[in-house]
Amino acid sequence: MIRTLKPDEPTPSEPPRRYRTTDGYWRLRWRIGPGQYVERLEHRAVIVPAKGQIVHHRNGDRLDNAPNNLEPMDRPTHSRHHNRSKADPAELAALYAEGFSTVELGERFNMSPSNVWRLMHRYGYSTRPLSAPSPRATENRTIGI
Secondary structure, eight states: OEEEOOTTSOOOSSOOEEEEOTTSOEEEEEEEETTEEEEEEHHHHHSOOOTTEEEEETTSOTTOOOGGGEEEEEHHHHHHHHTOOOOOHHHHHHHHHHTOOHHHHHHHHTSOHHHHHHHHHHTTOOOOOTTSOOHHHHHSOOOOO
16 A cells, blocks of 8 residues: 655655656655555655645756755745746737647747647637647648558
8 A cells, every 4th residue: 555645744764765757756655564655755855845835846857856946835826937928929829820739839938738728718819629730730741651
């Protein structure tokens, strides 16, 4: 059985095993008995946030858990920090009309594809149906033999 350590629960004294999670964080796991384990995300073991806070990685690298790279924040501040975009909705719409996908625009402007979509819709720009390929995708398609 594996369970997550509660925030107020002490960290076991023996060295943990370290695993990389599928979403890019280090997870620490301690064996506390036969077939019994507890675990905690490494950044939450390095900086223990107050109740209602999360730990932000200043440089954006989820694997860098150096204390000077970690900062406790409340959720609204963290959300605002990550959803900041210097993208101009009109520029997004123009590039989208040229055939860029929301994924490509997200990579270009450092935002998620869903936030590209939301920003465009918030300012009244429409998007292609999900089933419709982008014009660039059809132009760049090659036919194999």
